[in-house]
Amino acid sequence: MEFKLEDIEETFNGEVISKISNNEYLIKIQDKEHHIQILDINSHGMEFVLDNHYHNVNYIENQTGEMKIVLDGVPLTINKNSKFDKIVYKSSGGADVGSAQKTLKSQIPGKVVSIEVKVGDKIKKDDVVCVLESMKMQVSVKSHKDGEVKTLKIKEGNSVNKNDIIAEIE
Numbered sequence: 001m002e003f004k005l006e007d008i009e010e011t012f013n014g015e016v017i018s019k020i021s022n023n024e025y026l027i028k029i030q031d032k033e034h035h036i037q038i039l040d041i042n043s044h045g046m047e048f049v050l051d052n053h054y055h056n057v058n059y060i061e062n063q064t065g066e067m068k069i070v071l072d073g074v075p076l077t078i079n080k081n082s083k084f085d086k087i088v089y090k091s092s093g094g095a096d097v098g099s100a101q102k103t104l105k106s107q108i109p110g111k112v113v114s115i116e117v118k119v120g121d122k123i124k125k126d127d128v129v130c131v132l133e134s135m136k137m138q139v140s141v142k143s144h145k146d147g148e149v150k151t152l153k154i155k156e157g158n159s160v161n162k163n164d165i166i167a168e169i170e
Helices: 084-094
Strands: 003-004 011-021 024-029 033-044 045-050 053-061 066-072 074-079 103-105 110-115 128-134 138-143 146-151 165-169
Touching: 128 165
Parallel strands: none
Antiparallel strands: 003 011, 003 074, 011 024, 024 033, 033 045, 045 053, 053 066, 066 074, 103 165, 110 128, 128 138, 146 165
16 A cells, blocks of 8 residues: 655555564565554554554544544654545546547545536636545545536535536536
């Protein structure tokens, strides 16, 4: 799984290699193996030993694709899905699509949190059309081309399914 820390351009890859015992694991972070032992874990945070060094994490917020924590007294924001916006954008027609495509479609099911444009607005490619919430993550749906918003097929608070038309842009 890929993670990104706020204000740091680099992303970090991490995975569990094997379970050693009930609360011990061999993990890999950036191609380097580490031993981790979970001492305590609950809804407020966790205590663990990583490579013989004690660490304490307090969870501050975990409601979107970002997780705000305090690790050993240092506040951090972790983007748990660093490429999710790009994947949704590409899947909604944002890459390798000719200007003839009029409709912007949702590639994920979700609830419409906000609508950032209105009918008649002139928009540019990559402008945010709306924000969807899916699996406790908020995802910006961006325009696949320059144009004018001809119709909006969504309303705030309503749900959309995968492949539902969000807007028509000419």
